[in-house]
Each structure stands twice: as structure tokens, then as C-alpha cells.
Amino acid sequence: MKHITIKDVAKKLNLSISTISRAFNDKYDIREDTREQILKCAKEMGYYPNPMAKKLQQQCSYQIGVIVPEFLNSFFPEVIIGIQEITAKEGYQLLIMQSNENADQELANIKTLESSMVDGIIISLSKETKDIAYLQELLDNNFPIIFFNRTISELKATAVVFDDYKWAFFATEHLIQQGYKKIFHLTGPKDLNLCKKRKQGFIDAHRKYNLDIKPEYIIEGGFFIDDGIRVVNELIKTNNLPDAIFAVNDPSAIGAIKALKKHGFRIPEDVAIVGFTESRLSDVIDPPLTTVMQPTFEIGRTSAQLLIEQIKSKHQIEPKTIVLNGKLNIRESSLKS
Amino acid sequence: MKHITIKDVAKKLNLSISTISRAFNDKYDIREDTREQILKCAKEMGYYPNPMAKKLQQQCSYQIGVIVPEFLNSFFPEVIIGIQEITAKEGYQLLIMQSNENADQELANIKTLESSMVDGIIISLSKETKDIAYLQELLDNNFPIIFFNRTISELKATAVVFDDYKWAFFATEHLIQQGYKKIFHLTGPKDLNLCKKRKQGFIDAHRKYNLDIKPEYIIEGGFFIDDGIRVVNELIKTNNLPDAIFAVNDPSAIGAIKALKKHGFRIPEDVAIVGFTESRLSDVIDPPLTTVMQPTFEIGRTSAQLLIEQIKSKHQIEPKTIVLNGKLNIRESSLKS
DNA sequence: TTGTACGCGTTATCAC
DNA sequence: GTGATAACGCGTACAA
Numbered sequence: 001m002k003h004i005t006i007k008d009v010a011k012k013l014n015l016s017i018s019t020i021s022r023a024f025n026d027k028y029d030i031r032e033d034t035r036e037q038i039l040k041c042a043k044e045m046g047y048y049p050n051p052m053a054k055k056l057q058q059q060c061s062y063q064i065g066v067i068v069p070e071f072l073n074s075f076f077p078e079v080i081i082g083i084q085e086i087t088a089k090e091g092y093q094l095l096i097m098q099s100n101e102n103a104d105q106e107l108a109n110i111k112t113l114e115s116s117m118v119d120g121i122i123i124s125l126s127k128e129t130k131d132i133a134y135l136q137e138l139l140d141n142n143f144p145i146i147f148f149n150r151t152i153s154e155l156k157a158t159a160v161v162f163d164d165y166k167w168a169f170f171a172t173e174h175l176i177q178q179g180y181k182k183i184f185h186l187t188g189p190k191d192l193n194l195c196k197k198r199k200q201g202f203i204d205a206h207r208k209y210n211l212d213i214k215p216e217y218i219i220e221g222g223f224f225i226d227d228g229i230r231v232v233n234e235l236i237k238t239n240n241l242p243d244a245i246f247a248v249n250d251p252s253a254i255g256a257i258k259a260l261k262k263h264g265f266r267i268p269e270d271v272a273i274v275g276f277t278e279s280r281l282s283d284v285i286d287p288p289l290t291t292v293m294q295p296t297f298e299i300g301r302t303s304a305q306l307l308i309e310q311i312k313s314k315h316q317i318e319p320k321t322i323v324l325n326g327k328l329n330i331r332e333s334s335l336k337s
Numbered sequence: 338m339k340h341i342t343i344k345d346v347a348k349k350l351n352l353s354i355s356t357i358s359r360a361f362n363d364k365y366d367i368r369e370d371t372r373e374q375i376l377k378c379a380k381e382m383g384y385y386p387n388p389m390a391k392k393l394q395q396q397c398s399y400q401i402g403v404i405v406p407e408f409l410n411s412f413f414p415e416v417i418i419g420i421q422e423i424t425a426k427e428g429y430q431l432l433i434m435q436s437n438e439n440a441d442q443e444l445a446n447i448k449t450l451e452s453s454m455v456d457g458i459i460i461s462l463s464k465e466t467k468d469i470a471y472l473q474e475l476l477d478n479n480f481p482i483i484f485f486n487r488t489i490s491e492l493k494a495t496a497v498v499f500d501d502y503k504w505a506f507f508a509t510e511h512l513i514q515q516g517y518k519k520i521f522h523l524t525g526p527k528d529l530n531l532c533k534k535r536k537q538g539f540i541d542a543h544r545k546y547n548l549d550i551k552p553e554y555i556i557e558g559g560f561f562i563d564d565g566i567r568v569v570n571e572l573i574k575t576n577n578l579p580d581a582i583f584a585v586n587d588p589s590a591i592g593a594i595k596a597l598k599k600h601g602f603r604i605p606e607d608v609a610i611v612g613f614t615e616s617r618l619s620d621v622i623d624p625p626l627t628t629v630m631q632p633t634f635e636i637g638r639t640s641a642q643l644l645i646e647q648i649k650s651k652h653q654i655e656p657k658t659i660v661l662n663g664k665l666n667i668r669e670s671s672l673k674s
Numbered sequence: 675t676t677g678t679a680c681g682c683g684t685t686a687t688c689a690c
Numbered sequence: 691g692t693g694a695t696a697a698c699g700c701g702t703a704c705a706a
Contacts, residue, residue: 390683
């Protein structure tokens with residue numbers, strides 16, 4: 001099945017290829033009837049411009065690279081759907097890659113995308129990324145990159161983030177207002193901004209209510225179910241359980257719930273739990289998990305919009321940080337009966 | 338940041354562009370030392386062949402389209418990861434699209450991918466797809482397409498599927514062997530092969546044990562949590578609960594569990610539940626869900642391998658159906674105490 | 675309004 | 691072993 005080219009159409013209609021081309025790019029003068037004739041004939045012949053040739057000619061790929069740490073949890077897929085919503089409308093396609101939470105893989109992905117000549121990149125950093133030299137170099141060369149959710153302070157770039165501080169504050173405040181006194185925080189990878197922010201929100205909420213936080217109230221956890229299980233098992237073993245737990249994210253919270261239930265503790269009667277980042281799981285776990293809902297689709301849409309803006313504008317755009325808002329979904333896991 | 342081209346390298350080294358090109362495509366004669374010199378210099382200058390030009394010249398995009406119904410559940414993401422494993426190695430990139438379980442969207446995706454000149458497509462059909470004329474036309478034109486999981490009988494094409502019949506049979510048999518007698522089956526969209534197969538497995542397992550299936554034992558459900566909830570609520574209302582339920586997939590099973598628990602029924606004491614298609618959720622729900630594990634990554638890898646095979650071979654390849662194997666993960670939700 | 679001719683950056687087919 | 695040169699399919703100054 002050989003592809004029909006512009007030449008075939010030109011030959012068929014006894015016109016030059018430029019005329020055909022013009023009919024398809026409506027920024028040129030062309031008689032309306034020839035234009036219509038061409039479009040009609042082209043459609044009949046099944047012609048459409050060869051994207052490869054077009055890209056080569058225009059020196060841009062109309063493709064956007066997306067790098068996420070993973071897409072097994074629903075968070076990143078939802079963001080990607082948001083991105084796709086915008087980019088599809090503008091005629092861009094997505095090359096989606098995952099870093100697997102691995103900095104080397106991430107760098108390799110970036111280089112692959114770069115050499116694929118994507119017009120821009122939307123990225124959420126892996127949890128272990130520290131070396132940002134290469135990214136910064138791209139940014140300095142005016143290559144369009146938008147960061148979302150997972151960012152690093154040193155990076156001078158446009159980012160779409162969630163107000164982690166505020167909502168961690170609210171989530172903690174919710175527990176305090178429910179009357180819980182001894183509240184533990186399970187943190188995530190400590191280099192990530194969002195973890196720092198969530199931790200700070202946790203601390204400042206206590207400050208507001210003049211509550212003490214002992215050092216052992218803040219425990220290094222992680223992003224996965226297993227992290228929650230591990231940490232809570234340790235607490236149970238050392239007989240040092242809190243009234244309530246504020247986990248850095250939902251999987252971690254779910255791990256905590258599973259471990260507690262396994263040892264016969266009731267939730268929220270014995271220990272209340274609050275998660276972060278509404279996920280499909282929060283409504284499946286028993287009891288349903290109180291958690292902070294992030295505007296995942298919105299994050300995607302905003303990132304995509306900013307990126308396309310940046311791609312289209314030829315001059316440098318001043319980096320800015322967009323902070324999106326969320327919501328606290330209160331469910332059984334944190335309700336004092 | 339202008340890109341370095343082959344010309345720049347040629348000029349710098351006082352060589353012709355053909356020589357440079359040869360150095361990068363090692364199928365031609367070239368003196369080893371000039372070759373090394375070129376590669377070294379190119380690296381210093383930051384040159385790499387422009388993929389767009391290469392693609393135009395070679396008339397193939399080195400990109401593969403992937404169309405899935407959704408990627409919010411972990412099933413499709415896992416398949417995609419499997420696909421990526423293989424394609425990345427072979428230098429192909431993925432254009433991932435989702436049909437949103439919508440036949441029109443699916444067709445639009447196919448056409449977009451086609452006009453993007455992807456070298457092939459890997460697709461899992463939406464649950465409502467019936468009109469396969471366009472796909473069949475592509476296939477007849479020798480365009481490489483691999484179907485996985487969701488297929489339609491009429492389609493003459495290579496497919497990678499799961500042995501839905503066998504494992505539905507085993508899952509049902511497991512319930513029967515546990516001593517359950519009145520077992521209901523919640524089905525999925527009835528046009529999909531996999532739903533028909535799972536239903537048949539359910540029926541034949543009963544036949545093997547000479548158990549009757551009354552018509553009302555088979556209930557039209559759906560693929561989502563809400564479908565499970567809806568159906569079970571109806572059963573509760575009409576006071577017609579079974580001993581056990583075999584659901585067409587995990588979300589459906591989880592919906593059933595949620596509805597039952599909400600009305601105070603215990604699982605598995607009052608009603609046992611078995612799901613299908615191991616998902617992240619099956620281990621989060623309480624009690625843990627007995628379910629059939631599909632080799633998601635393997636499905637992806639196999640599909641990718643077959644597709645690449647088909648892309649590389651110029652002549653027609655006889656359609657074949659690859660059937661992959663699974664495993665029954667027995668957990669609490671189906672264990673008679 | 676339309677046609678001619680060149681360039682985009684490669685690879686491939688010739689000569690030399 | 692290396693260098694011209696013609697494709698690949700398109701957009702677009704420039705000429706007509």
C-alpha cells in the first residue's frame with residue numbers, strides 16, 4: 001500500500017505541487033474553486049500530507065515528551081489524560097516514558113526524547129533525582145520543559161505544583177480538631193520538595209495549636225504500601241503507637257492500615273489515618289481513607305497549556321510556579337466516633 | 338540552539354557528507370581510522386543524525402501506536418510497560434492513546450495513528466467496538482496490527498490473548514470444590530470475546546460437576562466497581578443472594594464486596610467472591626480477593642515482539658492467536674472456613 | 675492566482 | 691575507500 005503523495009495529486013489535477021500544498025495550508029492566496037477541487041480530489045485519492053516530510057521541513061516534530069516516575073498508580077495516568085486533552089486539540093502527540101523512580105533511567109529518557117527532537121518535555125522527577133545539571137543546561141538553551149508535582153528547589157524552571165504545605169496543614173489540623181494528640185507523620189523521599197512541604201505543614205499545624213512534636217513523631221517512610229507496612233510493624237513491635245497517622249501519600253497510609261488491621265487494631269478507634277493524594281485505592285480500602293484530593297487532570301491540562309505556550313513563543317519566558325488547589329476528602333478512617 | 342547537521346561535521350573534517358553518513362551506518366566500507374575520527378569529532382560537536390530526516394528517507398517512523406480502552410486501572414499500564422520493554426530495545430517509540438471505551442474515539446485514534454505513519458499498531462478494543470470494517474481494511478492492506486486481550490471473533494488477525502475459558506473454569510471449579518452450590522456469575526460487555534469465554538468457563542465447570550445453572554445465576558454486570566455495586570444491591574433488594582459470586586473482573590468483584598459489606602454481610606461466610614484479572618486492588622480490598630492473575634507484562638512483551646516481527650518481515654504473515662497462561666491467586670474472599 | 679526551484683537532513687546509488 | 695548526486699515529501703520565496 002504505497003502512500004499517495006502531493007505529486008500524485010498534482011499530476012492527477014494537472015496542477016503544480018505548490019498549488020496543492022497551498023490548498024492544504026490556508027495562509028496563501030488561492031482561488032476558492034481550485035482549492036475546493038483539490039481538497040475534494042485529495043480526499044478521494046486518500047491523500048494527506050506526509051507527517052515526516054512536514055516535520056523535517058518545519059523543523060519541529062509536533063511531539064511532546066512526557067516523563068513520569070511510574071504509571072501504575074492512577075495519579076500519573078490521570079495527569080497524562082489531562083495533558084492529552086490539551087495536546088490532542090493542538091495537534092501534538094505524546095511520547096510517554098517512565099523513569100521507574102530511577103535517576104539514570106530518567107536521564108536516559110530525557111536524552112532519548114531530546115534526540116527524538118520533541119518540541120518540549122513535561123516531567124515529574126523521580127524520587128531519587130538530585131543531579132539536575134543536564135536539565136538545567138537544556139533549560140538554559142531555551143528548550144521548553146515544564147515540571148509538575150515533583151520538583152527540586154534548585155531548578156530555575158516553570159512548574160505546576162500542588163499546595164502541599166497548605167493541604168498537609170489542613171489534613172493535620174483536621175486530625176487535631178478531631179481531638180487526636182499524638183500524631184505521627186510518615187514522610188517520603190526527603191529530597192523531594194513535596195515531601196518537605198508536607199512535613200512542614202504537619203509541623204506548623206501543631207504549632208498553631210501549641211502542640212508539641214517530639215522527634216520520634218516524624219518517621220521516615222516512603223511512597224509505597226510496603227513502606228507503610230514496614231514502619232507500622234516497627235511501631236507495633238516497639239509498642240509505640242500514636243493516636244493518629246498522617247501519611248505522605250495514600251499507598252503509605254494504606255500500608256499502615258493493613259499492618260494495623262492485621263494486628264487487630266481498629267481504625268479509626270485505635271489509630272486514625274489520613275492519607276494524601278486521592279487515589280482509586282482510598283475508596284477501596286476498609287475503612288475508606290480520609291485523604292487530600294489533588295486536581296490531577298487539572299495539573300495535566302495546566303502543564304500542557306504552559307508547555308505549548310512556551311513552544312509557540314520564540315522568546316524566553318520567565319519561569320513561574322503555578323500552585324493548584326485541592327480538597328480534603330474526609331472519610332471514616334479519621335472520624336472520632 | 339541550532340542543531341548540528343551532517344554537513345557541519347563534513348565541513349569541519351573536510352570530508353563529504355556521504356562519508357560521515359557511512360561512519361554512522363556501519364553497513365558500508367569505510368576505513369577504520371577515518372570512521373573513528375568522525376565518530377569522535379561528531380561526539381565532540383554534539384552531532385547525532387536528525388531522526389526526522391532519517392525517517393523521511395527510510396519511509397518509516399520507528400514509532401508504534403498503542404491504543405487501550407483506559408489506563409487508570411493497573412492492567413493496561415502493566416501491559417504497556419511490557420510493550421515498552423521490547424520496543425525500546427529495538428529503537429521504537431510508543432504513541433499511546435486511549436479510546437475511553439468508546440468506539441468512535443477508538444476509530445479516530447486509529448486514523449490519527451495511521452496518518453502519523455506509525456509502523457504498526459497494538460490495540461485492545463473498546464468494550465463497545467462492533468464495526469471492524471476499517472481495521473479489517475488496514476489488515477488487508479498488510480498494515481501490521483496486533484490485538485491483545487480484547488478481540489472480536491470476526492477479525493482475521495494476530496492476537497495475544499489470555500485463556501479466559503480455562504481460568505474462568507478453574508476459578509469456578511475452585512468455588513465448587515469449596516462447597517459452594519449457588520454461584521452467580523456477573524458478566525461483562527457481551528460482545529467481547531473474553532466475556533463470552535469467561536461465561537462459558539463458568540458454565541462448563543458446573544457441567545463437569547453436574548450442577549445446575551438456573552438462568553438467573555448469570556447476571557449482566559459490567560467492568561466497573563459501580564456495576565458490581567449495582568447488581569448486588571439489586572440482589573439484596575430482591576432477597577436473592579447466592580453462596581458465591583464469580584465476577585468477570587476485579588473491579589466488578591470489589592463492587593460486590595463493598596455492597597455486601599455495607600449491608601452487613603460477611604465475606605466469605607455469607608457470600609464468597611472470586612474476581613478475575615489480578616489488579617493492585619485485589620490486595621487492598623478487605624478481605625483480600627481471590628482472583629485470576631494474568632501475565633500482564635508478558636502480554637505486552639509478546640504483542641510487541643509479534644508486531645516488530647511483522648513490521649520487519651515484508652511479506653504477509655499468517656494470522657495466529659497466542660494464548661498465554663495465568664494463575665489462580667487464592668485469598669480469603671473465597672475460603673470456606 | 676499559479677508554477678519553478680530550492681532547502682530541510684538523511685541514506686543510497688553511482689562513479690571515481 | 692571516498693565523493694557527487696539523486697531521492698524522500700513537503701513548504702515557500704520568487705518569478706511569471
